[in-house]
Amino acid sequence: xxxxxxxxxxxxxxxxxxxxxxxxxxxxxxxxxxxxxxxxxxxxxxxxxxxxxxxxxxxxxxxxxxxxxxxxxxxxxxxxxxxxxxxxxxxxxxxxxxxxxxxxxxxxxxxxxx
Numbered sequence: 001x002x003x004x005x006x007x008x009x010x011x012x013x014x015x016x017x018x019x020x021x022x023x024x025x026x027x028x029x030x031x032x033x034x035x036x037x038x039x040x041x042x043x044x045x046x047x048x049x050x051x052x053x054x055x056x057x058x059x060x061x062x063x064x065x066x067x068x069x070x071x072x073x074x075x076x077x078x079x080x081x082x083x084x085x086x087x088x089x090x091x092x093x094x095x096x097x098x099x100x101x102x103x104x105x106x107x108x109x110x111x112x113x114x
Contacts, residue, residue, distance in 0.1 A: 025106045027098045033111030040077045044100050046070055051099040052077060054089075062089065065096075081112055 026043035042052060048070045054063040062083045066075075081089050091114045098106040 025098055025100055025104065027096060027106045027108045029096055029108050029110045032108075033113045034081070035113050037078060037080050038110070040065065040079060040096060042070065042075045042077070042098055043073060044070055044075075044098070046072050048100050049102065051097075053097050053099075054079070054083075055095040055097055057093055057095070059095075062094070 024044075026041075028041040028043070030039050030041070032038065040052065042050065044050060049068070050070055051067045052065040053061055054065065056062055063079070064084070065077050065079055083089060089112055091112055094110055094112060096108045096110060100106075
């Protein structure tokens, strides 16, 4: 009886861990701060629908980096610091936001230098 209870508890813990891994993501920006170009790495399960955007400090959308399904567990995007019109953003603080599974968000703050 004890082994059945133990195995049931272990199954519940493992199931919760697997669910938590699927619903999480890592967002890395290197270098940060940057002057001309930066690399954005999204670590989320392959074939996950994502939206990767750049926002200002007031949550205004400045640039859509990517919208679509991830190709691997670690997709890498390069960004040149420009907005949707191709204009270079001013020196300052910005936010990179990764939305995935239409309900989860991972954010990373970064600096642009001149």
